[in-house]
Amino acid sequence: MPQEQWTLRRSLSGESVSYGIQRGIRFQILSDEDLDRIHWGTLHILEKVGVQVDSPTCRKLLKENGCETDEKSRSAKIPSHLVEEALRKKKSAITLAARNPKYDARLDMNHSYMCANGNGAVAIDFETGERRNSTKKDLVDSTTICDALPNVHVHWPMVSSTDMPPSVVHLHDLEASLNHTEKHVMYETGVTLQDAKDLTAMGYAAAGGEKEYRRRPITSCLQCTYAPLQHDAGVMDASLEFARSGVPLVFFCMPQPGATGPASMVGSVVVGNAEVLSALVMTQLSTPGAAVIYGLGIAPLDMKTTVRAGGSPEHAICSAMGTEMAHYYDMPSCVGVSGTAKEPGIQAAIETYTGCVGPLLAGADLMCGIGLLEDSSCLHLEQVVIDDEIVGAIARLIRGEWACDDTLALDIIEKVGIGNNYLAQKHTMQYLKTDHFMPTLMDRRSEDNWSKTGKKSMKDAAREKTKKILAEHKVPPLSDDVNRNLAAIIDQAKKPLWGGESKVQ
Amino acid sequence: MEEIVTRLKNAVINYEMETIADLAKQIVDQGIDPLVAIEEGLAEGIKTVGEKFGKGEIFLPELVMGAESMKAALAVLEPAVPQGQARKTLGKVVIGTVQDDIHEIGKNLVSTMLSSNGFEVIDLGVNVQAADFLKKAGELKPNILAMSALMTTTMPRMGEIITPLKKENPSVKTIVGGAPVTDVYAKEIGADEYSGDASGAVDSAKKLVG
Numbered sequence: 001m002p003q004e005q006w007t008l009r010r011s012l013s014g015e016s017v018s019y020g021i022q023r024g025i026r027f028q029i030l031s032d033e034d035l036d037r038i039h040w041g042t043l044h045i046l047e048k049v050g051v052q053v054d055s056p057t058c059r060k061l062l063k064e065n066g067c068e069t070d071e072k073s074r075s076a077k078i079p080s081h082l083v084e085e086a087l088r089k090k091k092s093a094i095t096l097a098a099r100n101p102k103y104d105a106r107l108d109m110n111h112s113y114m115c116a117n118g119n120g121a122v123a124i125d126f127e128t129g130e131r132r133n134s135t136k137k138d139l140v141d142s143t144t145i146c147d148a149l150p151n152v153h154v155h156w157p158m159v160s161s162t163d164m165p166p167s168v169v170h171l172h173d174l175e176a177s178l179n180h181t182e183k184h185v186m187y188e189t190g191v192t193l194q195d196a197k198d199l200t201a202m203g204y205a206a207a208g209g210e211k212e213y214r215r216r217p218i219t220s221c222l223q224c225t226y227a228p229l230q231h232d233a234g235v236m237d238a239s240l241e242f243a244r245s246g247v248p249l250v251f252f253c254m255p256q257p258g259a260t261g262p263a264s265m266v267g268s269v270v271v272g273n274a275e276v277l278s279a280l281v282m283t284q285l286s287t288p289g290a291a292v293i294y295g296l297g298i299a300p301l302d303m304k305t306t307v308r309a310g311g312s313p314e315h316a317i318c319s320a321m322g323t324e325m326a327h328y329y330d331m332p333s334c335v336g337v338s339g340t341a342k343e344p345g346i347q348a349a350i351e352t353y354t355g356c357v358g359p360l361l362a363g364a365d366l367m368c369g370i371g372l373l374e375d376s377s378c379l380h381l382e383q384v385v386i387d388d389e390i391v392g393a394i395a396r397l398i399r400g401e402w403a404c405d406d407t408l409a410l411d412i413i414e415k416v417g418i419g420n421n422y423l424a425q426k427h428t429m430q431y432l433k434t435d436h437f438m439p440t441l442m443d444r445r446s447e448d449n450w451s452k453t454g455k456k457s458m459k460d461a462a463r464e465k466t467k468k469i470l471a472e473h474k475v476p477p478l479s480d481d482v483n484r485n486l487a488a489i490i491d492q493a494k495k496p497l498w499g500g501e502s503k504v505q
Numbered sequence: 506m507e508e509i510v511t512r513l514k515n516a517v518i519n520y521e522m523e524t525i526a527d528l529a530k531q532i533v534d535q536g537i538d539p540l541v542a543i544e545e546g547l548a549e550g551i552k553t554v555g556e557k558f559g560k561g562e563i564f565l566p567e568l569v570m571g572a573e574s575m576k577a578a579l580a581v582l583e584p585a586v587p588q589g590q591a592r593k594t595l596g597k598v599v600i601g602t603v604q605d606d607i608h609e610i611g612k613n614l615v616s617t618m619l620s621s622n623g624f625e626v627i628d629l630g631v632n633v634q635a636a637d638f639l640k641k642a643g644e645l646k647p648n649i650l651a652m653s654a655l656m657t658t659t660m661p662r663m664g665e666i667i668t669p670l671k672k673e674n675p676s677v678k679t680i681v682g683g684a685p686v687t688d689v690y691a692k693e694i695g696a697d698e699y700s701g702d703a704s705g706a707v708d709s710a711k712k713l714v715g
Contacts, residue, residue, distance in 0.1 A: 054607075119657060119685075121657055121660075121684075121685035121686075121687065121690075122687055132687075132689060133687055133689050133690060160657045160685070162657070162690075166658075166660075166661040169657060169658070170657075170658065191605065191656070191658050226607055226608070230607065232605075232607055234605060256610070258565075258566065259565075259610050260610060301565065301610070303564035303565040303566060304561050304564060304565070305702070306565060306611075306614050306702055306703050307702070377684060377685070
């Protein structure tokens with residue numbers, strides 16, 4: 001019996017309380033030979049082509065450890081033994097701790113966790129329906145909703161507080177997130193060394209000090225690499241600082257097949273893999289044993305509209321392959337889903353479903369990207385609630401089934417006999433709780449009853465649920481002391497509106 | 506003469522990237538006016554390609570290959586244009602991605618679309634400092650300065666450029682774009698135009714020079 005099913009049975013029989021999505025079945029896209037070929041192909045690219053490393057600090061680090069670097073092109077060729085060494089030093093199981101420990105996300109290859117999308121800059125006003133720049137209030141509302149939803153397990157700040165001073169928008173995003181959810185907060189991204197210091201200081205403050213934070217990191221950072229084969233200076237300097245400070249990292253690659261990666265999906269996985277592995281090499285050279293999650297979100301550029309095709313089947317298949325690559329390296333994966341729909345509805349539902357079901361079936365550890373539309377740009381609060389329901393259905397789909405005495409239920413079948421029903425059996429109630437998915441938005445009533453109550457659409461139901469959550473769900477805020485500390489960090493980081501924000505090396 | 510200029514036009518339409526430079530050389534060798542070749546051959550060819558793309562008849566790689574073909578021929582024809590003459594364009598656009606931002610694909614698409622619609626485009630690349638944008642605007646006196654930012658953290662840099670530009674070179678108009686940029690934001694920072702995608706940028710540019 002697969003390991004996953006043992007874990008699952010233990011948890012279903014109440015032996016351990018478990019958070020996240022239980023995985024009982026898995027499909028495989030890449031064969032072992034395919035995985036080997038992608039790995040060796042990536043090593044070949046890293047040695048022969050290399051990557052562009054804009055940070056002088058990182059280039060120096062690579063050079064001192066045997067890489068061939070070129071100051072003019074800012075590139076570094078990475079020998080395979082360094083990749084192998086980094087893979088030996090890295091962590092395999094990473095726990096994203098939460099302010100409330102019942103929400104700890106243990107990325108242990110046996111569970112999947114979901115998080116909403118992040119860093120949108122536009123929102124549909126919930127009251128007026130107006131499409132406008134996102135505000136800190138939108139972030140507070142969406143964070144509260146994510147805290148309440150059962151199928152959103154880890155939190156990303158969904159939109160930017162664009163009504164705050166530009167230099168500290170991301171710090172306000174983190175502050176609002178920490179105060180309005182008890183779940184783990186993963187922010188994207190730290191783009192300068194000072195950013196990393198400020199974001200880390202806020203994490204330490206919220207956790208109750210550095211020591212407590214290092215034991216239970218309640219924040220983490222997702223850092224993007226730049227396709228093809230580039231590492232931004234500020235992002236990598238910040239990454240090394242995060243690693244030194246005990247902040248778990250995701251290196252998230254996003255080549256777009258046909259544009260910033262080969263048009264073949266596997267070719268783009270090679271480009272992305274080279275980016276993630278080279279970032280891992282730098283991090284492990286600087287801080288051996290640093291917690292790094294393998295991140296990948298590869299969606300083609302739509303060649304008719306020039307929009308990134310989030311929500312495409314290719315996006316899903318790449319996220320599935322990214323997960324398989326991560327597991328090949330014994331690393332947890334963080335992979336993407338998104339949609340290009342402009343409003344909640346049929347297209348958005350198809351995109352979320354397609355985008356989530358593939359990677360989750362392939363065993364994604366952390367899936368990020370539900371809730372925003374227009375390919376990760378625009379927040380519709382109702383969509384977050386609808387997507388939560390979609391993930392709930394998929395979670396049931398991938399849980400797994402097995403035949404044991406209890407599920408075979410031969411004794412019950414014998415007891416009920418021929419022509420009778422199972423409604424009055426205790427076995428029925430027991431399995432109703434564990435085996436029957438109960439929708440909260442999908443309407444299964446008869447047409448008669450549906451008509452009588454105003455023929456409400458699923459979006460109407462989502463709107464009602466959203467209203468109810470906003471009115472009733474209360475999240476305990478951080479203590480006044482902690483909030484004073486956070487405010488002081490933000491205040492100190494604030495810079496004049498124009499100028500003075502440059503990060504000249 | 507007409508025949509070879511038509512062949513040049515078709516070479517753009519059929520993306521003959523590898524051989525179009527040879528054709529352009531033949532045109533120069535035959536003593537045909539390079540300006541005629543550029544305007545009746547290349548410009549007409551890329552216009553056709555751009556229109557087909559706009560109608561959804563061809564895909565982006567085909568548009569890019571058409572533009573690359575045009576570039577390869579221009580490299581041969583432009584040096585042959587007699588001193589004092591210049592090809593007719595809709596206007597001059599200086600374009601780049603702002604400082605600390607190295608996203609270039611959107612910006613490149615806008616460049617390609619603008620070139621294929623008859624603009625002269627000077628591409629400053631990515632991670633362009635505010636001072637460099639301003640310097641180039643002063644030197645080249647473009648009709649339009651186009652800026653791209655793909656991160657909420659780099660978006661404010663566009664404002665840092667527009668404010669001094671209005672003082673130093675008030676005749677230069679501005680277009681901003683990039684994933685997090687919105688029309689509301691563009692207005693806030695004083696940009697003349699905003700566009701959400703590459704074809705929108707062409708409409709904006711035409712509006713500004715029209």
